[in-house]
Amino acid sequence: MQQLLQQLINGITIGSFYALVALGYTMVYGVLKLINFAHGDLFMWGAYIGLTGLSALVALMSRGGPILILPVSIIVIVTIALVGVLIERVAYRPLRSAGRLAPVISALGAAFILESLARNIYGASWKTYPTGLVPAGRVALVGGVRISVMQVLVLVVSFLLMALLYLFVYRTRIGTAMRAVSLDHEVSRLMGIDVDGIIATVFLIGPGLGGLAGMIVALYYGSFDFTLGWIFGLKAFISAILGGIGNIPGAMLGGMILGIIETLGAGYVSPQWKDVIAYAILILILIFRPTGLLGERVAEKL
Amino acid sequence: MALLEIHDLTKQFGGLTAVDRVSFSLDEGEILGLIGPNGAGKTTIFNLITGIYTPTYGEIFFNGHRIAHPPLGARKFITPVWWLQWVPARSVRERWDQLRTLRPHEVTELGIARTFQTIRLFKNMTVLENVMAGVHHRTRAGVWGAIFRPPAQREEEAFIVKEAEQHIHFMGLSDYRDELAKNLPYGHQRRLEIARALAARPRLLILDEPAAGLNEQETLELMDLIRQIRDSGITILLIEHDMKVVMGICERIVVLDYGKKIAEGTPEEVQRNPRVIQAYLGEEEV
Amino acid sequence: MENLRARLQKIPPLWWQAGLLVLAVLLPLPLNDYYRAVLWRTGIYAILGLSLNIIVGYAGLFQLGHAAFYALGAYTSALLNLHFHIPLVLTWPISILVAAFFGYLISRPILHLRGDYLCIVTIAFGEVVRLALVNNIFGITGGANGLSGIDQTVLFGLTLRTPLHHYYLVLFFLVLTLFAVRRLENSRLGRAWMYVREDETAAEAMGVDTTWAKLLAFVLGSGWAGLAGALYVARIPVVSPDLARFIESVVMFCIVVLGGTGSIPGVFVGTLGMITLPEIFRFLKTWRDAWMGVAMVAMMIARPEGLWPSRRIRMEIREKE
Numbered sequence: 001m002q003q004l005l006q007q008l009i010n011g012i013t014i015g016s017f018y019a020l021v022a023l024g025y026t027m028v029y030g031v032l033k034l035i036n037f038a039h040g041d042l043f044m045w046g047a048y049i050g051l052t053g054l055s056a057l058v059a060l061m062s063r064g065g066p067i068l069i070l071p072v073s074i075i076v077i078v079t080i081a082l083v084g085v086l087i088e089r090v091a092y093r094p095l096r097s098a099g100r101l102a103p104v105i106s107a108l109g110a111a112f113i114l115e116s117l118a119r120n121i122y123g124a125s126w127k128t129y130p131t132g133l134v135p136a137g138r139v140a141l142v143g144g145v146r147i148s149v150m151q152v153l154v155l156v157v158s159f160l161l162m163a164l165l166y167l168f169v170y171r172t173r174i175g176t177a178m179r180a181v182s183l184d185h186e187v188s189r190l191m192g193i194d195v196d197g198i199i200a201t202v203f204l205i206g207p208g209l210g211g212l213a214g215m216i217v218a219l220y221y222g223s224f225d226f227t228l229g230w231i232f233g234l235k236a237f238i239s240a241i242l243g244g245i246g247n248i249p250g251a252m253l254g255g256m257i258l259g260i261i262e263t264l265g266a267g268y269v270s271p272q273w274k275d276v277i278a279y280a281i282l283i284l285i286l287i288f289r290p291t292g293l294l295g296e297r298v299a300e301k302l
Numbered sequence: 303m304a305l306l307e308i309h310d311l312t313k314q315f316g317g318l319t320a321v322d323r324v325s326f327s328l329d330e331g332e333i334l335g336l337i338g339p340n341g342a343g344k345t346t347i348f349n350l351i352t353g354i355y356t357p358t359y360g361e362i363f364f365n366g367h368r369i370a371h372p373p374l375g376a377r378k379f380i381t382p383v384w385w386l387q388w389v390p391a392r393s394v395r396e397r398w399d400q401l402r403t404l405r406p407h408e409v410t411e412l413g414i415a416r417t418f419q420t421i422r423l424f425k426n427m428t429v430l431e432n433v434m435a436g437v438h439h440r441t442r443a444g445v446w447g448a449i450f451r452p453p454a455q456r457e458e459e460a461f462i463v464k465e466a467e468q469h470i471h472f473m474g475l476s477d478y479r480d481e482l483a484k485n486l487p488y489g490h491q492r493r494l495e496i497a498r499a500l501a502a503r504p505r506l507l508i509l510d511e512p513a514a515g516l517n518e519q520e521t522l523e524l525m526d527l528i529r530q531i532r533d534s535g536i537t538i539l540l541i542e543h544d545m546k547v548v549m550g551i552c553e554r555i556v557v558l559d560y561g562k563k564i565a566e567g568t569p570e571e572v573q574r575n576p577r578v579i580q581a582y583l584g585e586e587e588v
Numbered sequence: 589m590e591n592l593r594a595r596l597q598k599i600p601p602l603w604w605q606a607g608l609l610v611l612a613v614l615l616p617l618p619l620n621d622y623y624r625a626v627l628w629r630t631g632i633y634a635i636l637g638l639s640l641n642i643i644v645g646y647a648g649l650f651q652l653g654h655a656a657f658y659a660l661g662a663y664t665s666a667l668l669n670l671h672f673h674i675p676l677v678l679t680w681p682i683s684i685l686v687a688a689f690f691g692y693l694i695s696r697p698i699l700h701l702r703g704d705y706l707c708i709v710t711i712a713f714g715e716v717v718r719l720a721l722v723n724n725i726f727g728i729t730g731g732a733n734g735l736s737g738i739d740q741t742v743l744f745g746l747t748l749r750t751p752l753h754h755y756y757l758v759l760f761f762l763v764l765t766l767f768a769v770r771r772l773e774n775s776r777l778g779r780a781w782m783y784v785r786e787d788e789t790a791a792e793a794m795g796v797d798t799t800w801a802k803l804l805a806f807v808l809g810s811g812w813a814g815l816a817g818a819l820y821v822a823r824i825p826v827v828s829p830d831l832a833r834f835i836e837s838v839v840m841f842c843i844v845v846l847g848g849t850g851s852i853p854g855v856f857v858g859t860l861g862m863i864t865l866p867e868i869f870r871f872l873k874t875w876r877d878a879w880m881g882v883a884m885v886a887m888m889i890a891r892p893e894g895l896w897p898s899r900r901i902r903m904e905i906r907e908k909e
Contacts, residue, residue, distance in 0.1 A: 034704075035704045035707075035708065090885070091885045091888075091889075094889045095888055095889065095892075098888070098892060100704065101650070102888040102892045103888070104650070104704050104707060105845055105884050105887075105888050106884060106885045106888040106889070108838065108881075108884060109880070109881040109882065109883070109884025109885040109888070110881060110885060111881070112838070112877045112878065112880050112881030112884070113877075113878050113881035113882060113885070114881075115877060115881075116875060116876075116877035116878035116879075116881060117878060119877070120874065120875065120878070230834070234711070234712075234715070237708065238712075241708070272719075272723045273719075273723060275715070275719055276716055276719050276720070276723075279712040279713075279715055279716050279719075280716070282708070282709070282712045283698075283709055283712050283713065283716075286698065286701060286705055286708070286709050287697045287698060287701075287709075352793055354789065354792075354793075405792070405797075405799075406789075406792035406793050407792050407793075407794075407795045407796055407797045407798065410792075410793060410794060410795035411795055415793070415794070415795075416793050418789075418790065418793075422787050422789065422790040422793075423787075423790070424782065424783055424786040424787060424790065424791075425786065425787075426786060427782060427783075427786065431779060431782075434779060435779070435783050435790075435791065435794040435795075435796065436794050436795070438776065438779070438780060438783075438794060438795055438796050439794070439795030439796070439797075440795075441776060443775065443776045443777070444776075444777060444804070445772070445777060445804060445808065447775065447776070448771055448772045448775030448776065448777045448778065449768050449771050449772065451771065455775075458776070459775075459776070462776070498794060499794075502794060502795050
């Protein structure tokens with residue numbers, strides 16, 4: 001029982017990473033009906049920029065501490081969001097009307113550019129974050145379950161971000177416009193919505209969140225390499241599909257479920273096969289319920 | 303026995319009932335018109351007959367075969383029948399076939415061919431290649447034939463071309479044999495779609511608004527063609543908005559409104575029917 | 589490129605086919621072993637490209653896990669040789685069958701998916717195969733290090749030792765593949781693939797069993813990738829799960845798409861760009877992923893139909909714009 005609860009907490013932590021990244025996939029899919037393959041690599045770049053920023057800051061201030069994370073987070077969010085918008089402008093916008101194959105290939109191409117740049121600039125070896133940024137202690141909860149300060153931090157930040165995003169999408173004018181665009185570009189344009197502007201906003205928010213998630217993940221694990229983007233990207237994408245792609249609460253739910261299943265699978269089946277479990281979930285969902293858990297069934301109009 | 307029988311056919315999309323307990327039948331050699339205001343469920347019925355949709359409720363029989371019925375849903379995993387499809391014995395497989403809705407190509411193999419409301423030609427293929435598609439289900443060559451090209455396969459290819467050319471000629475498209483489908487004028491594209499459907503040698507031809515977008519002259523030619531097709535022994539079911547066409551060539555008419563059948567009868571009977579006038583004809587002031 | 593093609597078309601096909609064949613036979617003779625090995629690799633990837641072209645080009649299905657079948661073919665050949673001491677030559681047909689069988693198993697439940705969804709599922713399947721190999725499934729695949737100690741190839745009493753021997757072996761199968769795919773293209777089955785690609789609903793309504801057509805594309809393409817895997821083992825006596833890496837699948841996909849989807853000459857142009865050039869110019873190799881990425885984005889924007897497209901597919905792609 002104690003072990004199960006411990007696993008659940010770990011699962012939710014990992015799940016919240018997946019959820020944060022999945023939001024980027026699902027928002028872009030919502031407005032463009034495009035799987036943004038570059039998203040995972042933007043996430044990875046968040047980890048690298050965070051690494052550069054934190055290392056520089058730690059060297060400059062010659063001391064660590066949680067307070068250093070804040071300015072670096074802002075740098076990460078801004079940089080990655082700008083790169084996201086740039087990719088949309090260069091690689092996706094010219095293909096808006098070019099069928100569905102072309103943007104997918106272009107997205108894959110953008111992903112390869114980002115990954116190759118990271119590998120050639122930072123090298124293929126594992127990178128380690130500076131230590132001492134977050135206190136290493138663990139807090140005991142009821143029933144002998146322990147949760148680390150890091151996990152508390154991660155969970156608080158992710159849930160806060162998700163709540164903010166939810167409010168933004170469902171309670172603000174821009175959010176409403178965003179949902180309108182995801183239903184129909186032409187009609188939205190006729191209703192006076194700046195469709196290109198909304199799409200650019202989505203490419204600010206999604207990658208921004210993803211970049212921050214990259215830094216948090218790297219902080220959480222302490223070390224990473226350039227394959228991080230690919231592995232996490234695919235998992236996050238699975239989460240988005242699981243919850244119903246294009247559906248924002250779905251992405252959050254899907255991330256949590258995938259995180260928990262994976263952790264339980266690693267704990268009770270075998271850690272080697274946990275990725276296979278995730279892929280099996282993806283395959284089964286796409287075969288039996290392609291709309292995901294919260295997605296709506298839409299009849300194809302012929 | 304009727305060629306096509308539709309019993310209590312119902313199709314729901316989410317909360318919307320597009321077709322609501324519609325029943326009618328079609329005798330061999332008949333021309334039946336299906337009319338109704340926009341959104342009355344006509345095309346949905348076509349898609350149900352041709353196996354593109356599965357009915358929510360009700361059944362369709364064609365020539366004694368049950369071609370559509372509601373999905374078995376979760377029951378198929380409980381009732382001990384779903385595995386029958388993998389049993390090699392032929393009689394058992396036929397039993398399985400009776401238990402599921404046929405897929406579109408199987409419906410075509412049984413002898414139903416159709417055209418589409420919005421023309422769906424293979425645009426970047428030639429007229430000949432388009433019509434050859436119709437012959438596809440009557441021929442058999444597979445990988446082996448394609449690579450090794452035995453004499454039987456060569457004969458089959460020649461047969462496919464000959465059949466296709468015959469239907470191209472019948473629809474008066476011989477001059478355009480090697481033209482790409484998308485380069486044909488609109489009226490010819492409509493004809494090409496019919497030629498392609500006829501090449502499947504159907505017993506029942508389903509036409510979805512064949513006269514849409516045609517001018518006066520082309521419409522008259524089309525009516526003539528439809529009669530000729532019927533005279534060659536093919537039963538015809540058609541959806542049409544052009545009342546001249548419907549009243550001119552249909553022997554019987556079924557009228558739909560909001561997914562329900564509101565009238566059925568000869569053109570004269572339908573035109574006199576007050577419910578039809580209210581729902582449809584009155585609206586368009588014909 | 590347009591001009592070149594127009595001029596090529598004026599020469600009787602048999603002439604330039606024979607000419608190209610003679611060129612392909614003579615080409616490695618003045619080269620050293622390194623470049624002969626590069627040619628060998630080019631040949632392997634051309635076969636892979638042609639096999640993937642059946643799936644992606646003819647049937648229009650996005651397959652981004654093709655390397656899995658390449659690896660399956662290679663492992664089948666290696667395992668049969670290591671455990672049962674079957675001469676490599678005799679394992680080739682079995683490699684084809686095993687890869688084709690897995691192609692069937694995997695594609696059967698997912699054929700109804702469209703476009704990018706299919707693409708994702710094939711990625712997942714590819715990764716599952718790779719992870720299964722890494723995790724030493726059934727204790728036979730040797731884990732992350734793979735298998736080694738495979739015999740040399742003996743063909744009709746002749747032991748194939750040098751890159752030149754292997755180049756000719758691959759060339760033979762490449763010519764065979766070309767012969768087969770060209771005939772497939774112009775057949776009832778090839779037309780069925782075109783119908784499915786152009787308009788699946790209309791194809792079904794005309795009586796084309798689309799599941800049959802798509803399944804055959806998958807099975808043929810996968811099986812032929814298995815042969816490429818077996819040919820790889822014929823020269824390199826070590827196999828590892830790296831053969832099934834996602835990047836390999838993407839390289840194959842790029843070979844097909846960048847050269848021109850559905851076009852046979854396009855596959856060769858793609859192989860040249862993705863395999864041969866990076867092997868010759870080493871700087872392209874370190875930056876290969878980035879170069880691939882730039883090529884993909886730039887091609888989609890400037891020339892979505894590929895460098896040497898098939899006439900028909902160019903029309904299809906231009907149409908969507």
